[in-house]
Amino acid sequence: MITGLDVGSTTAKIIRLDSGKLTASKVVPSHRWKELLEYGNTRNTIATAEAIGTVETPGTIQTTGTTQTMRNAQTIVSTGYFRKTVPHTAAITEITAASLGVRYYIPDAQVIVDVGGQDTKVIDLRNNTFLINDKCSAGTGAFLELAAHYFDIPVESLGKLHTRAKRTARINNTCGVFAISEMISQLVGGYTMEEVICGIHQAFARRIAQMIPPVETVVLIGGTVLNTGIVESFESIHGSTVVLPPSPQTVNALGAALYGEKLRPGQ
Amino acid sequence: MTDTVGITALIPPELVYACRHSPIDVNNIVPTSSINPRSKLCAWTAVWRDEIMEGQLDIDSLVVVAGGDCHNALVDGQKVALSGIPTHYFFYPFDRDPDYMASQLEGLAGFLGGIKDKEMFSNISGLKEKGLALDQLRVDDRARASDVFSALISFGDMQGDPAAFEEVLDSIPRTDVEYSSRVALIGVPPIYPDFHEVAESFGLHVVYDELPYEFVRLCGKDLQGLAGSYRNYSFSGPVTGRIDIIRQELDRRRVDGVIHYTQFACHHTLEDEIFRAHLDYPVLTVQGDLPRPSSEQLKLRLEAFSEMMEVMP
Ligand code: SF4
Numbered sequence: 001m002i003t004g005l006d007v008g009s010t011t012a013k014i015i016r017l018d019s020g021k022l023t024a025s026k027v028v029p030s031h032r033w034k035e036l037l038e039y040g041n042t043r044n045t046i047a048t049a050e051a052i053g054t055v056e057t058p059g060t061i062q063t064t065g066t067t068q069t070m071r072n073a074q075t076i077v078s079t080g081y082f083r084k085t086v087p088h089t090a091a092i093t094e095i096t097a098a099s100l101g102v103r104y105y106i107p108d109a110q111v112i113v114d115v116g117g118q119d120t121k122v123i124d125l126r127n128n129t130f131l132i133n134d135k136c137s138a139g140t141g142a143f144l145e146l147a148a149h150y151f152d153i154p155v156e157s158l159g160k161l162h163t164r165a166k167r168t169a170r171i172n173n174t175c176g177v178f179a180i181s182e183m184i185s186q187l188v189g190g191y192t193m194e195e196v197i198c199g200i201h202q203a204f205a206r207r208i209a210q211m212i213p214p215v216e217t218v219v220l221i222g223g224t225v226l227n228t229g230i231v232e233s234f235e236s237i238h239g240s241t242v243v244l245p246p247s248p249q250t251v252n253a254l255g256a257a258l259y260g261e262k263l264r265p266g267q
Numbered sequence: 268m269t270d271t272v273g274i275t276a277l278i279p280p281e282l283v284y285a286c287r288h289s290p291i292d293v294n295n296i297v298p299t300s301s302i303n304p305r306s307k308l309c310a311w312t313a314v315w316r317d318e319i320m321e322g323q324l325d326i327d328s329l330v331v332v333a334g335g336d337c338h339n340a341l342v343d344g345q346k347v348a349l350s351g352i353p354t355h356y357f358f359y360p361f362d363r364d365p366d367y368m369a370s371q372l373e374g375l376a377g378f379l380g381g382i383k384d385k386e387m388f389s390n391i392s393g394l395k396e397k398g399l400a401l402d403q404l405r406v407d408d409r410a411r412a413s414d415v416f417s418a419l420i421s422f423g424d425m426q427g428d429p430a431a432f433e434e435v436l437d438s439i440p441r442t443d444v445e446y447s448s449r450v451a452l453i454g455v456p457p458i459y460p461d462f463h464e465v466a467e468s469f470g471l472h473v474v475y476d477e478l479p480y481e482f483v484r485l486c487g488k489d490l491q492g493l494a495g496s497y498r499n500y501s502f503s504g505p506v507t508g509r510i511d512i513i514r515q516e517l518d519r520r521r522v523d524g525v526i527h528y529t530q531f532a533c534h535h536t537l538e539d540e541i542f543r544a545h546l547d548y549p550v551l552t553v554q555g556d557l558p559r560p561s562s563e564q565l566k567l568r569l570e571a572f573s574e575m576m577e578v579m580p
Pocket residue numbers: 309310311312336337338339340455530532533534535
């Protein structure tokens with residue numbers, strides 16, 4: 001049994017692989033990441049919440065002061081921003097996790113764009129290079145959070161509202177702070193909330209498109225791409241074919257679990 | 268009387284010593300400086316400028332390497348000059364013209380009061396041979412890259428005392444190095460004081476430091492010899508010349524990947540695209556701004572780069 005645990009800045013995800021087969025997955029807000037271990041536990045798979053600590057050596061969970069071997073020795077591979085804080089047998093970066101996870105579904109994937117809560121990563125699998133935007137909120141989930149917060153609506157509803165727009169309010173700024181004042185002036189100028197949201201998605205997609213090398217197919221992953229408005233805007237702006245893996249939000253957790261398989265073949 | 272001569276980039280330190288002065292590469296104090304510069308583009312020049320102008324770095328004169336290198340240094344160097352420090356401007360020929368190079372070296376020697384101790388040329392040439400041997404040691408996995416880097420980067424000024432510096436070189440530990448990937452570090456040197464140690468902690472063995480290698484590669488036993496060698500200072504000429512040298516070194520040193528360090532507000536950042544297009548290796552580009560210990564963002568990139576080279580086919 002291999003567990004992939006992805007604890008990022010916004011959400012935490014878990015994936016279980018049993019002899020190479022995906023058997024369970026779950027997503028919770030990051031601050032509730034311990035629930036994932038309990039969730040696994042009820043399925044008799046993962047370390048108990050009390051045993052939370054760092055798994056330094058494969059097969060052993062290190063809790064404060066003691067090292068105990070788990071009865072059902074688990075391989076937990078963590079990834080995400082908090083990968084080194086949560087229990088793990090091994091920890092890998094989101095970049096490697098995304099590469100492995102996406103390849104599982106799309107073996108000939110070329111470029112991956114992982115839109116995270118606080119950063120955006122572009123991974124070019126053709127030459128194993130990557131770019132990370134973690135300097136500003138432009139092109140990250142935080143930018144959309146800011147817009148949703150302004151309208152006092154859940155961020156999950158942005159995609160649906162986008163589909164109701166009859167036209168697009170042009171938003172030029174991708175800096176969150178400036179974008180808000182631009183949003184306000186477009187609203188004052190007569191655009192509806194839906195049309196402004198559509199404009200926000202376009203600005204977001206333009207920012208991400210700037211980071212991407214010329215390529216035919218782009219694989220989008222991360223919780224943000226569950227927003228269909230983003231995907232639609234991106235497709236129209238970048239001009240490449242966009243592919244989404246079956247579960248774009250948990251693909252990094254899957255990648256972590258696949259890495260665990262490499263460590264512990266046959267588990 | 269020996270003067271302390273600040274230098275803002277590579278000039279032949281052997282010439283400064285031959286004129287019986289002691290060079291100090293003003294960049295070497297930057298990574299560990301706590302100064303927050305008043306107005307800045309590149310933090311390298313802004314920090315040494317403020318260190319000098321606030322009297323924290325005591326120099327008698329300054330040689331600004333301007334032509335063929337850095338226009339930020341040219342402006343910040345002039346600010347230092349306006350504060351009253353005798354300042355000389357040194358220009359490399361972009362077209363590598365040996366006569367122009369010789370005339371620049373003659374002008375520099377004139378500013379420094381003329382050549383008085385020709386023996387320093389061969390003394391320093393001997394030290395550079397030691398530097399090249401040290402560089403080879405880490406290529407052969409027998410010395411830590413962080414130790415070798417700190418030695419090579421000091422070849423710009425020999426730490427102000429060639430005899431003492433030779434002892435420093437001799438004391439660098441020989442040790443077998445284990446790593447997961449061999450990488451080259453191209454571009455200007457990182458402003459992070461712990462960069463090489465952090466890279467090592469992620470299993471990256473830096474087997475080539477582009478700029479410090481220039482410090483030991485270029486040499487000469489008299490003024491003409493210096494002109495013939497230093498006109499080929501790779502950073503001062505066309506980028507194609509740099510690419511030729513880099514390619515040769517990447518091959519010779521059997522690297523798995525390339526890290527391109529760029530400095531905020533430095534024109535060399537614009538070369539990133541060129542290197543990516545012309546070097547057939549995985550390339551990681553990182554950027555620094557103010558001198559600080561390596562940031563978490565940088566660590567994530569180095570860790571991911573190391574993993575990608577190891578894990579991904
Ligand atoms: S990093 Fe660039 S801008 Fe800064 S001193 Fe060096 S060459 Fe000049």
